[in-house]
Amino acid sequence: MTESTPGRRRGDDLEHAIFDAALAELAEVGYANVRMEAVAARAKAGKASLYKRWPDRARLIQAAARYKATEVEPEFEPSGDLRGDLVKVMRHIAAQQATPFGEAIRGWIGELRSTPAEVTEELRTRIETPRIRIFAKIYEDGVARGTVRPEALHPRVVNLAPALLTHYFLTRAESPTDEVVDEFLDHILMPLISTGEAGR
Amino acid sequence: MTESTPGRRRGDDLEHAIFDAALAELAEVGYANVRMEAVAARAKAGKASLYKRWPDRARLIQAAARYKATEVEPEFEPSGDLRGDLVKVMRHIAAQQATPFGEAIRGWIGELRSTPAEVTEELRTRIETPRIRIFAKIYEDGVARGTVRPEALHPRVVNLAPALLTHYFLTRAESPTDEVVDEFLDHILMPLISTGEAGR
DNA sequence: GCATTTAGTGAACGCAACGTTCACTATTGA
DNA sequence: TCAATAGTGAACGTTGCGTTCACTAAATGC
Numbered sequence: 001m002t003e004s005t006p007g008r009r010r011g012d013d014l015e016h017a018i019f020d021a022a023l024a025e026l027a028e029v030g031y032a033n034v035r036m037e038a039v040a041a042r043a044k045a046g047k048a049s050l051y052k053r054w055p056d057r058a059r060l061i062q063a064a065a066r067y068k069a070t071e072v073e074p075e076f077e078p079s080g081d082l083r084g085d086l087v088k089v090m091r092h093i094a095a096q097q098a099t100p101f102g103e104a105i106r107g108w109i110g111e112l113r114s115t116p117a118e119v120t121e122e123l124r125t126r127i128e129t130p131r132i133r134i135f136a137k138i139y140e141d142g143v144a145r146g147t148v149r150p151e152a153l154h155p156r157v158v159n160l161a162p163a164l165l166t167h168y169f170l171t172r173a174e175s176p177t178d179e180v181v182d183e184f185l186d187h188i189l190m191p192l193i194s195t196g197e198a199g200r
Numbered sequence: 201m202t203e204s205t206p207g208r209r210r211g212d213d214l215e216h217a218i219f220d221a222a223l224a225e226l227a228e229v230g231y232a233n234v235r236m237e238a239v240a241a242r243a244k245a246g247k248a249s250l251y252k253r254w255p256d257r258a259r260l261i262q263a264a265a266r267y268k269a270t271e272v273e274p275e276f277e278p279s280g281d282l283r284g285d286l287v288k289v290m291r292h293i294a295a296q297q298a299t300p301f302g303e304a305i306r307g308w309i310g311e312l313r314s315t316p317a318e319v320t321e322e323l324r325t326r327i328e329t330p331r332i333r334i335f336a337k338i339y340e341d342g343v344a345r346g347t348v349r350p351e352a353l354h355p356r357v358v359n360l361a362p363a364l365l366t367h368y369f370l371t372r373a374e375s376p377t378d379e380v381v382d383e384f385l386d387h388i389l390m391p392l393i394s395t396g397e398a399g400r
Numbered sequence: 401g402c403a404t405t406t407a408g409t410g411a412a413c414g415c416a417a418c419g420t421t422c423a424c425t426a427t428t429g430a
Numbered sequence: 431t432c433a434a435t436a437g438t439g440a441a442c443g444t445t446g447c448g449t450t451c452a453c454t455a456a457a458t459g460c
Binding site for chain 1: 229307311320356367371383387388
């Protein structure tokens with residue numbers, strides 16, 4: 001037994017507790033209103049422990065989001081049902097936005113201008129790149145099956161679906177509903193990428 | 201003569217000076233770092249004068265952006281050259297993003313969660329709606345000429361161009377270059393909306 | 401053209417959150 | 431068992447917010 005009643009946690013144990021607290025705050029009050037004191041209190045930790053690990057609020061939240069990100073993001077294998085696959089992945093992304101994770105991204109946007117470029121880059125490669133990879137996979141599979149036009153493999157096109165979802169989420173306070181995802185698919189994505197062949 | 205050496209400005213005269221100062225700060229330090237003291241100092245005004253007019257920073261910046269917005273946004277008349285018109289309007293929007301105005305939008309995003317819904321709505325109708333109207337006009341004109349597919353008139357499609365530009369601007373720290381605009385057009389917009397007829 | 405009202409100034413204030421420091425304490429492992 | 435390591439919690443100085451107030455310049459009215 002080394003857990004259960006943590007008289008005083010240290011190391012990763014404590015760190016994870018802080019992350020969880022940060023994410024909970026993020027969900028409750030939104031990025032702009034996350035206070036370090038509140039995170040510390042919620043995690044039952046000293047403020048000094050936070051500042052020992054991360055230089056400021058932005059970095060703490062970034063780290064928390066990253067922590068959450070690594071434990072999510074499963075591999076995805078295209079099924080051959082083009083539209084079905086897209087629905088699945090897009091809904092997954094939409095759902096992810098309606099979490100602390102989404103709030104973290106919103107905050108990141110607001111501070112982009114005053115944030116070190118490395119943070120920006122890191123977040124981009126953590127969040128954007130994996131998503132793009134999934135869509136690339138789906139489209140490549142579709143091209144091989146003849147359901148997707150080869151032009152869909154252009155980076156701007158591959159990035160289109162995540163861009164639509166992200167834009168929607170950022171400019172409203174909520175992530176796209178299933179209906180909105182359907183509209184994106186039926187009026188934009190499918191007409192653009194599909195060859196017209198049924199697939200499956 | 202009622203201007204020139206403003207011993208002490210009041211009314212609109214002062215208000216405009218404050219707006220200009222706010223926009224200048226916005227451009228220089230970015231939304232997150234605009235300080236009321238700095239705006240006041242820059243406008244050579246008392247801080248009390250700011251708070252007499254607007255309850256907080258968010259509202260001041262919102263007002264300043266609105267002030268700037270009303271003096272821009274010309275009417276646009278489609279020329280019949282579909283791609284040419286789109287290039288023109290999209291570059292105009294991109295250019296607008298690379299100003300204090302764009303920074304204001306970035307800030308607005310960051311605070312969406314903790315901002316009164318009315319502010320959100322107001323900004324949306326001020327910024328999003330006029331843009332959508334321009335694209336709707338262009339597409340309607342194109343449909344009439346047979347260069348644009350009627351499906352392009354669906355709201356999600358009409359909103360696509362501004363969404364691409366905004367998404368790009370928000371997730372990088374800079375607005376799309378002419379090359380990026382070209383890519384949006386050639387790989388996404390034109391293939392999606394065009395009938396294939398030359399136009400003109 | 402003088403007196404009154406209105407509007408802006410600038411300094412001071414209390415407050416909240418930041419980020420830091422320090423004396424103290426619990427945990428670890430040698 | 432004891433030294434080294436890591437976390438606690440309270441206190442502190444700082445910054446920016448939003449407010450207040452005594453003072454002053456401009457506008458208005460008589």
